Amino acid sequence: MARNRVRTARIASLLALTAALALLTGCGGEDAARPAAHKGAGHRPAVVVTTTWEGAFAKAAGAEDVTVIVPRSVHHAPDYDPKPSDLAAVARADFVLYAPFEPYAAKIKEAAGSKARLVEVNLDNEPARASAEITRLGGLFGTKGAAERFTARLDGEVARLNGELESAWPGGKSPVVVTQVFTGWAAGLAGATTVGTYGPEPVTPARLAALSARKPALVLDNAHMSTGTVLPDVAAKQVEVVNYPGEDLDLLAVYRDAAAAMKKAMGGA
Structure with a gap:
C-alpha cells in the first residue's frame, strides 16, 4: 500500500508540473509537438528516452537527437521524479521510448501534452534480440540504414x-x-x-x-x-x-x- 501511495504521489506531481510546462512550450506553437512524419524529409526525429538503456538502443538505431530523462545514477528508474525540463523535452519530442517496467512513461507524455509516439522498447542485451529491436526502431525513425550498420558492428564485436x-x-x-x-x-x-x-x-x-x-x-x-x-x-x-x-x-x-x-x-x- 505504501508503494502505491508513493507512486500515486509521483503521478500527481507530474500532472502538477503541466502548468509549468505550459509556460515553457506556449511560444513553441503547434509545430513544437508535431510528429516527425509532418516535418518533411530529412527531419531528424527528436527522441526522448526514460533511461540510457533505451537511449543506447535509439542511438544504435540511428537517432541523433536523443534526450535521456532519468540520470544514470538512479538505478531504479520508477523512483525518479521528472522535472519541468524533462516534460518540456517530451512536449517537443517525436518519439518517447520506455520499457514495460517503467509504467509512468505514459503519464509523462500525458502531463506534457505531447503528440509524440509512445514506443515500448524490449530492453534485452541478448545480441539477437537487441539487433531485432534496434532494426525495428530504425524503421520507425526512418534510419534503417544506420540501424543495419550498427547491428553488423554488434555481430562482429560479439563474435570477437x-x-x-x-x-x-x-x-x-x-x-x-x-x-x-x-x-x-x-x-x-x-x-x-x-x-x-x-x-x-x-x-x-x-x-x-x-x-x-x-x-x-x-x-x-x-x-x-x-x-x-x-x-x-x-x-x-x-x-x-x-x-x-x-x-x-x-x-x-x-x-x-x-x-x-x-x-x-x-x-x-
Whole structure:
C-alpha cells in the first residue's frame, strides 16, 4: 500500500508540473509537438528516452537527437521524479521510448501534452534480440540504414568477445554459471553453461539450496538489482553485470565491460 501511495504521489506531481510546462512550450506553437512524419524529409526525429538503456538502443538505431530523462545514477528508474525540463523535452519530442517496467512513461507524455509516439522498447542485451529491436526502431525513425550498420558492428564485436572469453575458459572448459534473470545474455556472450537462474524476486531458502547444489563457478548478478552475495555458501565468484550504458549511450561498451569482468573472474585478466 505504501508503494502505491508513493507512486500515486509521483503521478500527481507530474500532472502538477503541466502548468509549468505550459509556460515553457506556449511560444513553441503547434509545430513544437508535431510528429516527425509532418516535418518533411530529412527531419531528424527528436527522441526522448526514460533511461540510457533505451537511449543506447535509439542511438544504435540511428537517432541523433536523443534526450535521456532519468540520470544514470538512479538505478531504479520508477523512483525518479521528472522535472519541468524533462516534460518540456517530451512536449517537443517525436518519439518517447520506455520499457514495460517503467509504467509512468505514459503519464509523462500525458502531463506534457505531447503528440509524440509512445514506443515500448524490449530492453534485452541478448545480441539477437537487441539487433531485432534496434532494426525495428530504425524503421520507425526512418534510419534503417544506420540501424543495419550498427547491428553488423554488434555481430562482429560479439563474435570477437566470445572468442576471447572462450580462450579464457579455465582448463579449456565452459564455466558453469548461475545468472540473474536479466544477465543471461552475459552468460551467452561467454559461452558459459547456465545451470540456474534467480530473481527478480528475492531468493528463497529453497531456491538458494537448489542453486548452491549446482556448484557454479560464477554467479552473474545484476548490478542494478543486487542484494549482495547471492550464494554465500558456495565458492563461486560473483560478477556484477551492468545492463545500462553510460552517458555516451555506447551499447557496445556494455558488452566489452561485461566481457572484461567475466574474463577477470575466470582468471584470464
